[in-house]
Amino acid sequence: MADYTLEEKDSFTVLGIGTELKSDYTDFAGINKEKADFWQTVSQDGTLDTLKTVATNDYVFAVNEAVNNKMMHYAGVMTDASVPEATRVIQFPKGEYIVVKGEGNTADELSNKLAGIAFGQVLPEAKDFAYVGGPNTTVEMGQRDGLVFGEMWIPVVRK
Template sequence: MADYTLEEKNSFTVLGIGTELTSDYTDFAGITKEKADFWQAVKQDGRLDTLKALATNDYIFAVNEAVNNKMMHYAGVMTEESVPEATRVIQFPKGEYLVVKGEAKTSGELSNMLTGIAFGQALAEAKDVAYVGGPNTTVEMGQRNGSVFGEMWIPVVRK
């Protein structure tokens, strides 16, 4: 049984720098590699630091969203500001979210673990709600005892 909660969240905006994921949506290994390569690039070239300088909190968002029939992945922060490097302003709706919490050794491991639990177990077990699309995100919230901790937020509707 997956450990998850349903939480009401206010609408929020994430400013993101993104990439199109070209692996088939069933190719977990391909998607994981594309995301890891993307995160390495935005950390090395300073784009993530540029975003972090605008953030209203310390959270780092890894957002997945279908845009114009393309599977997109974004590195983002919560902010009302913008920078030329940003590729999308991502609006998350006010409403109910399925939330899965966890911690792992790295940001990538945390994101993969939370995504696996959320989509592989929690959504199937949450009988009263459904994910009907829209952006979903893993949120890196900080570090403790050598691990990264955070949550996955998936907007849901009542069935």
């Protein structure tokens, strides 16, 4: 099984600016392109920089969440503040989370790699816990040796 940890986390809030993903949930190439285009836009138009001004730490969150039967993707920061551009306040519950750590050449590569490990290996092979929905996130934590490093956090419940 892939390398992961189970960690207890306190509840936390991510302030996000989002987009609806229109690709079918099985169309990984389409979803990944939509996410990449979205991140390019929020990085270039200053939206992500605006979010960072109210962040409580240096982490950048890429959040996936189903809202009103729509697949949503958000760029976000951990904060209790708000900015006019924000489209959603995302509440993460207190509880156990699968945490998969990794690194990639870019934030996109990191996110895709961690999601592949978490949803393609860890969760399908899990016997003691399950993902029952709710928001999940890739957390970009910084750079070292020319690589972006971070973690994927997925809330789970014991079976």
